[in-house]
Amino acid sequence: xxxxxxxxxxxxxxxxxxxxxxxxxxxxxxxxxxxxxxxxxxxxxxxxxxxxxxxxxxxxxxxxxxxxxxxxxxxxxxxxxxxxxxxxxxxxxxxxxxxxxxxxxxxxxxxxxxxxxxxxxxxxxxxxxxxxxxxxxxxxxxxxxxxxxxxxxxxxxxxxxxxxxxxxxxxxxxxxxxxxxxxxxxxxxxxxxxxxxxxxxx
Numbered sequence: 001x002x003x004x005x006x007x008x009x010x011x012x013x014x015x016x017x018x019x020x021x022x023x024x025x026x027x028x029x030x031x032x033x034x035x036x037x038x039x040x041x042x043x044x045x046x047x048x049x050x051x052x053x054x055x056x057x058x059x060x061x062x063x064x065x066x067x068x069x070x071x072x073x074x075x076x077x078x079x080x081x082x083x084x085x086x087x088x089x090x091x092x093x094x095x096x097x098x099x100x101x102x103x104x105x106x107x108x109x110x111x112x113x114x115x116x117x118x119x120x121x122x123x124x125x126x127x128x129x130x131x132x133x134x135x136x137x138x139x140x141x142x143x144x145x146x147x148x149x150x151x152x153x154x155x156x157x158x159x160x161x162x163x164x165x166x167x168x169x170x171x172x173x174x175x176x177x178x179x180x181x182x183x184x185x186x187x188x189x190x191x192x193x194x195x196x197x198x199x200x201x202x
Contacts, residue, residue, distance in 0.1 A: 015053050018043045023064045027109035031061050031117055065114065068107040069129075072100050077132050085139045087201075090146075091193065093133070094159055098189050101167040108167045115168075130156065146200050159196050166192075 021043035025034040036047045036057050043050075054060040076093055101108050130153075137152035146155065166188055173179060179187070 011053075014045065014049065018045055018050055018053060018060070019064060019067060021045075022060050023068075023106065023110070026061060026064055026113060027106050030113040031057075065110055068104065068110060072096065073129060073132075080132055080136055085136050085143065085145065087140070087145050087197070090136070090140060091197065093136075094163070094193065094196070095189065097160060098163050098185075098192075101163060102185055105167075108164075111164060112168045150200070155200055159192065162192055162196075 018039065022034070022039045025038055025042060034057075036050055039045075039057075039060070040047045040050060050057075050060060054063060076096065079089065079093075101111075133156050134153045137146065137155045140146040141148040141152060170184065173184065
């Protein structure tokens, strides 16, 4: 009798399947309320396999957040390496972050969950990850494009936090009579740019 050969497990496909399942559960329930057993069930996997790929639930959580944010960061860093800083480049980075959250509601959910659970390792606020952005603000200050009496990290955090908060709470503003008839996203981004760039320029 010929033995049935089992097809080798595709490690990368399995890893992606686990990440997709974990991302969906983390976004819906948060880190604390999601168990490895739930992730295993949703990914049609086993807890031992999850631990093999990610070491722990916390390790899996970190990779889930990293995956949603890493492409944006690497794309911006690539643009930074092409030459000196300009106001247009900073403006484009602000718009790119706005579009990232606008087009990725799952990332917004993950950021909201991380904030609610006081996740100090959230990749959006990781100091090393944001260092190139802070340095770009510092360069803009040195060249006289932006005011120098505000710490460069504050300039970055002011604009990113305002945008992040907008997408975390946007649904609450949809019924405001004051905003009726407006394209909420476009109108808000325009206001952010006015307040930030006019206030931050030297």
